[in-house]
Amino acid sequence: MSKVTWPHQEAKRLRSLVSEQPMIFETGYGPSGLPHIGTFAEVARTTFVMKAFKEAFPDAKVRLIAFSDDMDGLRSLPENIPNHDKLRPFLGMPLSSIPDPFGQSASFADYMNGQLKLFLDSYGFEYEFHSSTQSYQSGIFDNGLKRVMDHYTQIRKIFVSTISKDKREAWSPFFPICAACGKIYTTRVVDIDPENYTLTYHCDQNAAAFKACGHQGTTPITGGKVKVGWKIDWALRWYTFGVNYEMYGKDLISSANMASKICAILGGKPPVLYKYELFLDENGAKISKKIGNGISMEQWVKYSPLGGILNFLLANPNKARQMGLPILPKIVDEYIDNRHKESAENPQSHCWFIEASHLEKSDLSYNVLANVAQNLSLRDASLLYKYALRYDPSIAHNAQFFQTLCDKVIAYVQDYEAQLPKEALVIDTSYTQYMPELIQIITETENFNDLEGEKIQALLFLIPKKYELNQREWFKFLYSVLLNKEKGPRLGPFLGILGKDVVLSMLHKISV
Ligand SMILES: [Zn+2]
Structure with missing residues (x-):
């Protein structure tokens, strides 16, 4: 048995779900930032489990859904994205409604989704890409959204118990996109109509970085007019796509629990989940893009x-x-x-x-x-x-x-x-004129590779002796040009380790 057992153990946990239907694995991506090590880690680890699963159940089919949450609103200006001035007026709007700050794609979300696909393709991952915006707008989520409305009271009850009392009254699973200003995080649901699957909202929630427009409207919850809050969105996805397996970071434990409950309320079977620990840097500190620790x-x-x-x-x-x-x-x-x-x-x-x-x-x-x-x-x-x-x-x-x-x-x-502090090297190039002669000496030394280091060291003294050069300066020159340092290991033994061919090629580079 291999030392690597966890993907195989995970595959076993899926045993009871094996059927004629493909086993659906999912990974999520937040396109407000470029794909990074965490994106790679999640897709790679999920792929390990898929491979172990295929090994254990060769006849079973698998699908990996790479889901991009591109209908999410942009709350703040992303650090690793340029042209903040162009982005600022669109804060609070869904990523798919914001122009591409790089000017290459139809929208900010399209650009980021393209980057995700390039990233995953470059490592040969096999996946199906799904966009949240397309899923909402095409109506794929409509049935699930109606179920959220049907079970409004039940969902509301379990959700508000997890948030502070002052926020409970205003809480709604629905985030309508304002028909007037296009923002998603400025609206507040004031009434719902479960018979007709519509809701009424006010665009009156100002944030520090963006302002509400004051519009008041009524909209169907279907067809991409309304998004649900992200924990419910997660459950909606599981329910709609029939997701069987997903991994998540330790920081999302409570969200994953909530999403599982809501998925069950919607009538779905929550996926088998796997919680992973977060990465730490070499000092045991949490990895943060702001600090730039860890390894990108x-x-x-x-x-x-x-x-x-x-x-x-x-x-x-x-x-x-x-x-x-x-x-x-x-x-x-x-x-x-x-x-x-x-x-x-x-x-x-x-x-x-x-x-x-x-x-x-x-x-x-x-x-x-x-x-x-x-x-x-x-x-x-x-x-x-x-x-x-x-x-x-x-x-x-x-x-x-x-x-x-x-x-x-x-x-x-x-x-x-x-990154280390540098010493400024002053190279006396007048010594370059002796290079052809040094090359000749070494070339003519037939047994160079068998010589002891000290014998090679003696060869290096021939030129300064013949021309009465300052020996200290001569070696300083050799260190500078060979090692990019003023001092170094004893040159004879070092050149002996490198061998004749290597030494000659280094010296030829200098004499050019
Ligand atoms: Zn508005």
Whole structure:
């Protein structure tokens, strides 16, 4: 049995629901911000469960609904979106009624939905995209909306018990869109007509960032004129699509409980739910976009093989996991270790989650490579790979994997070091004239790769001795151009580790 058991356990929990009908999995997306690590994590983990389910019940069908809550109103200006001046007049309106601030799509929501699809497609996820706005406007939700009206008293009773007393009287499950100003969060329901499925509202609720227009109107609750509050919206979705399985973050426990109750009131069967812990940074603090801690999706993709994040997400989601740039090497090494173990002990276990290729045992880790690149100031991934080959020639059997790993390590070290304070290097370029001669000396040293470090060190003294150069300045020059530092490891042994070809290619770059 594989170490990874939770997707299989989740698949078992769905056993009693297996039927001729497809098993419906859902993930939700809030399009007021761009897709991020949380979006990826939720879709990836749901996909793990779907795969485990398909393995356990090969004849069963599955569908993954990626639902975008794009009829939600924009309450504040999103930090990672430009052109705030263009957006400000539309605050309080549904995202699908707001022009695209990037000027590329029909609406803000369309742009964001497009970004979500691009994002999910780029990782090869299989899903069906559903837009909230389209679901409301096309009438798919009409039946469920009528049921909310039919069970108004019952829903109201369980809901208001969870909110403060002063808000209870004004509470309504319905959020009509004002026919005059188009805003959704400025309206207040003053009367409902369950016979005709209509309601009457006043647009008189001012917020700090947007104002009500004073309009008063009556509207049908169907056809996209009225949205329901989000916990009810969640239940409406489960009821309408027959969702069987959904994951949610620990911060949404009470919402998920409420939505389950309402789904049952509507006449639906609430889905099997799975609560996951939130991510923490390397210091145990909650990850926040404002602080920028943790590891963003862009950083994951830039610094780690995709398997690194998938492996990270495969660990038990019920345990809070730490992720931060300082511990990224450790996280990627867990992935590399797992791949060694999986291929050695149990080739059929969880490989199907990530990559199926065989990875031979090696001591070479992300951490070692990052240290080498950092301490030797290597900025060339092919150079780092050559170093790695000298360290462990067997990695040549997985050349592609380790070459990619070196690319990622170099990107990581480069960006990570860029954050550290820099010393301004003054390079005395007059020494460049001696490069062709140094290249010649090394080229003519047939047994360079077999020489001891001190013998190579002696070779480096030939030029300053011959031309009576300041030896300290000469080495300072060599460190500056080879390592981008004024000082470094003893050069002879270091160049010995790099080997003749690597040293020559580095020196050729300088002499150009
Ligand atoms: Zn209005």
